Amino acid sequence: MRIFINEFCGHPFQIQLSRELARRGHEVEHVYFAGNTSTPKGAIHGHHPSSNLKIYGLNIKRAFAKHSIRSRRAADIEYGNEVAKAVKKFRPHAVISANMPLDGQKILLNASKEHNARFVYWLQDVYSMAVRFVLARKLKVLAGIGGIYYEALEKKLLRQSDSVVCISDSFVDYVQNWGVDKEKIHLIENWSPLDEIRPMPKDNAWARENGVASKFCFMYSGTLGMKHRPELLLALAQHLAETGNAKLIVNSAGAGADWLRENTKDLGPEAFRLQPFQPYERLSEVMGAADVLITLLDSDAGAFAVPSKTLSYLCAARPILMAAPPINMAAKVIHKAKAGLVVSPDSTDGFVAAAKKLMDNPEKRISYAQNARSYAEYNFNIEHIADRFLNLMQA
Numbered sequence: 001m002r003i004f005i006n007e008f009c010g011h012p013f014q015i016q017l018s019r020e021l022a023r024r025g026h027e028v029e030h031v032y033f034a035g036n037t038s039t040p041k042g043a044i045h046g047h048h049p050s051s052n053l054k055i056y057g058l059n060i061k062r063a064f065a066k067h068s069i070r071s072r073r074a075a076d077i078e079y080g081n082e083v084a085k086a087v088k089k090f091r092p093h094a095v096i097s098a099n100m101p102l103d104g105q106k107i108l109l110n111a112s113k114e115h116n117a118r119f120v121y122w123l124q125d126v127y128s129m130a131v132r133f134v135l136a137r138k139l140k141v142l143a144g145i146g147g148i149y150y151e152a153l154e155k156k157l158l159r160q161s162d163s164v165v166c167i168s169d170s171f172v173d174y175v176q177n178w179g180v181d182k183e184k185i186h187l188i189e190n191w192s193p194l195d196e197i198r199p200m201p202k203d204n205a206w207a208r209e210n211g212v213a214s215k216f217c218f219m220y221s222g223t224l225g226m227k228h229r230p231e232l233l234l235a236l237a238q239h240l241a242e243t244g245n246a247k248l249i250v251n252s253a254g255a256g257a258d259w260l261r262e263n264t265k266d267l268g269p270e271a272f273r274l275q276p277f278q279p280y281e282r283l284s285e286v287m288g289a290a291d292v293l294i295t296l297l298d299s300d301a302g303a304f305a306v307p308s309k310t311l312s313y314l315c316a317a318r319p320i321l322m323a324a325p326p327i328n329m330a331a332k333v334i335h336k337a338k339a340g341l342v343v344s345p346d347s348t349d350g351f352v353a354a355a356k357k358l359m360d361n362p363e364k365r366i367s368y369a370q371n372a373r374s375y376a377e378y379n380f381n382i383e384h385i386a387d388r389f390l391n392l393m394q395a
Contacts, residue, residue, distance in 0.1 A: 155178045192312045224260065
């Protein structure tokens with residue numbers, strides 16, 4: 001088959017899927033939005049072992065401001081047009097699209113139908129709910145109108161798709177309630193590449209470079225946006241500054257990271273450090289330097305978003321501290337895997353108390369870490385996952 005994969009963010013596990021499909025002899029073209037610098041990228045550069053695999057970023061002429069109400073929609077449409085051009089040139093048998101803004105998704109779906117390509121809608125976020133969430137915090141007068149428009153568009157695109165891949169059971173419920181044919185819906189949970197994120201000793205080169213090889217380290221690694229709770233990280237950093245017995249490192253970008261930078265100016269580097277995304281090829285070292293890895297999600301975002309960073313944490317074999325509503329799929333995974341603690345995102349005191357609990361219990365941390373990697377090794381088999389995607393593309 002000729003398979004075209006559009007993944008707006010450039011995440012690692014979608015790239016791994018493309019590599020596996022190419023390894024099996026399919027001709028695969030994988031594109032991502034090069035102008036989106038607010039999310040970390042996977043292994044998008046370097047040598048690709050399969051000659052029938054092409055991975056490249058698409059650019060647009062206008063500047064991309066992720067959280068700009070004024071310019072974002074125009075940028076999404078421009079990117080959609082660029083992806084449609086790539087589809088027209090490649091002429092695939094099947095198109096898989098993930099994390100695509102709805103205005104661009106509409107253009108891509110139409111282009112796929114025009115070229116008789118089977119269209120797979122990979123539902124990573126319930127986009128219309130995310131729009132309501134963002135607008136309610138920035139411009140409430142538009143939240144209702146924008147939410148109604150994008151919900152109607154999202155329903156229409158899902159119904160027009162040949163297959164819909166949902167990453168959580170709650171997404172399946174939404175899609176079914178929106179009238180999508182049950183035969184089209186497939187539940188395939190996200191994963192992380194086991195061979196790219198490996199357990200590493202704490203005393204590694206990155207840890208020594210960042211002064212935590214022999215110091216207890218909490219770490220947040222990944223996008224820190226509006227649906228996260230940066231005030232929880234601030235509370236933990238302030239606590240660590242008072243006690244002096246650990247350090248919080250945040251490797252991130254996004255609106256939440258900008259807020260955190262403004263509110264931690266009085267904290268010393270011995271307790272807190274905020275720095276950019278780290279090189280993907282060093283991610284095993286980065287996460288290995290942590291004693292506890294942190295993931296966050298707002299209570300109102302629990303139903304429409306699943307933090308994929310949690311799955312990378314599992315591969316790294318480190319205990320996880322998650323502040324998120326218990327209904328969230330990532331929170332359920334941590335509970336199921338027995339890989340860490342899940343607390344409410346609505347209590348800074350509860351979050352700090354859970355962090356202290358993990359610090360004070362090294363035996364529990366070892367158990368959580370072992371459970372995390374075991375869960376990943378059992379569930380993240382790329383060959384089995386690729387089989388499922390091929391089956392729905394060939395249906």
